Amino acid sequence: xxxxxxxxxxxxxxxxxxxxxxEIFQWIARCLGSRPQKIMDPACGPxxxxxxxxxxxxxxxxxxxxxxxxxxxxxxxxDFPHELRVGDMRTLSFRExxxxxxxxxxxxxxxxxxxxAVLAHLRCVWSLLRPGGVYLLGVIVFDDxxxxxxxxxxxEDYQPLEDGGEAFLRYTSLSRDTTQRKERIQxxxxxxxxxxxxxxxxxxxxxxxxxxxxxxQLIHQSGFVLLDAQMIDDSAEHVDDIEPDAGDLNLILQxxxxxxxxx
Ligand SMILES: C[S@@+](CC[C@H](N)C(=O)[O-])C[C@H]1O[C@@H](n2cnc3c(N)ncnc32)[C@H](O)[C@@H]1O
Numbered sequence: 688x689x690x691x692x693x694x695x696x697x698x699x700x701x702x703x704x705x706x707x708x709x710e711i712f713q714w715i716a717r718c719l720g721s722r723p724q725k726i727m728d729p730a731c732g733p734x735x736x737x738x739x740x741x742x743x744x745x746x747x748x749x750x751x752x753x754x755x756x757x758x759x760x761x762x763x764x765x766d767f768p769h770e771l772r773v774g775d776m777r778t779l780s781f782r783e784x785x786x787x788x789x790x791x792x793x794x795x796x797x798x799x800x801x802x803x804a805v806l807a808h809l810r811c812v813w814s815l816l817r818p819g820g821v822y823l824l825g826v827i828v829f830d831d832x833x834x835x836x837x838x839x840x841x842x843e844d845y846q847p848l849e850d851g852g853e854a855f856l857r858y859t860s861l862s863r864d865t866t867q868r869k870e871r872i873q874x875x876x877x878x879x880x881x882x883x884x885x886x887x888x889x890x891x892x893x894x895x896x897x898x899x900x901x902x903x904q905l906i907h908q909s910g911f912v913l914l915d916a917q918m919i920d921d922s923a924e925h926v927d928d929i930e931p932d933a934g935d936l937n938l939i940l941q942x943x944x945x946x947x948x949x950x
Contacts (some may be wrong), residue, residue: 689890690856690874691732694759696884698733700856701793708739709824715788718821718914718939723787729776729812730795734760740790743765748781750774777807785817792825794935797870797894802905805895809909813942821914822940827870827896830931835862840872845879852881861891869893875894899931911940 690697694776695726701710716722726740733756734741741747741764749764749771751757757771764771770782776791776799799805812822838860845853854876861871876888897905906913918924919935929936 688888688894690876691753691756693876693884693888694733694753694756695850696848696854696876696878697879698759698763698851699707699733700843700846701853702735703738708736708743711736711792711841712740712743714915714939715790715821715823719787719819719942723754724785725783726785726788726790727779727781727786727815729779729808730791730798731760732756732795734763734771736792737769737792738763741769746783748783748786750779750781751774752776752790768916769864777804777811779815780812781815784815785820786815787817787820788818789820789822789824792823792937794825794827794894796824797827797896798892799895801895802897802901806905806908807941809905809911811912816942818942819944820942822911822938822942824938824940825919826902826936826938827866827894827928828899828902828929828931828936829863829865829870829896830898831865832863832932833865834860837861837873845877847896848878849882850881850883852878852884854878854881854884855890865898868896868898870896879941899929899933903927906938906940907948910942912943914937914941915939 725746727748728737747769840858842857843855850882857875859873863870873891878884915928917937
């Protein structure tokens, strides 16, 4: 079983607060030079990040591998113009085309099995963006930092659930294997007062990590250029380049206005 089997609890606990959603919206608008009108999330979960964009007037399109996630996203986007589909993030297909932006936060890219899958995904997103469109992408960058000791990544106090009761999530990095290019993540769900949820649940999964130089190659091969990057740590520093061992980063990739002509 996976935490993704509890889409409603996931959405209750991980929906971004308005201030965080505003920051991301404004960042994308600054990079585009205008407010985004059409946005998509290739691994949208229960529309955790799509809904704030829908509330700000965007047409939103979401894709996810899991039907349960798409059913939850359908409920949460009911009052907004949207389209949703079940599918793999390497083979996206929406009714709308020419998106201003795509968002894929929380290192969901790392669920893909290997670098060739990542390249296929990047090329697919590139093809669905309009020229000048941007892709906000969360990645994990590790080169040499092999790590066998556990590190707490995220934990909150109990919070109310929309379906009743309370819960919190705890994410721990159990290990990082820079040879295999994988980070092993443990996620725990603690609940009380909701008979439909287990009192406690634990899952582990691997996320792909990237050496800095390899990630830059993949970005280049896909046709994107790196426009901006922000550290996901207390500094929240914006950086010009993807440095080795940068850890968790949010990147803004841009589909250039003019693509190089094919000869
Ligand atoms: C961290 S969660 C959801 C993140 C989501 N962007 C949000 O705003 O909440 C990651 C999601 O990726 C989905 N996923 C995993 N592998 C996938 C794939 N190959 N294609 C599409 N979705 C995938 C999972 O089902 C899960 O819903």
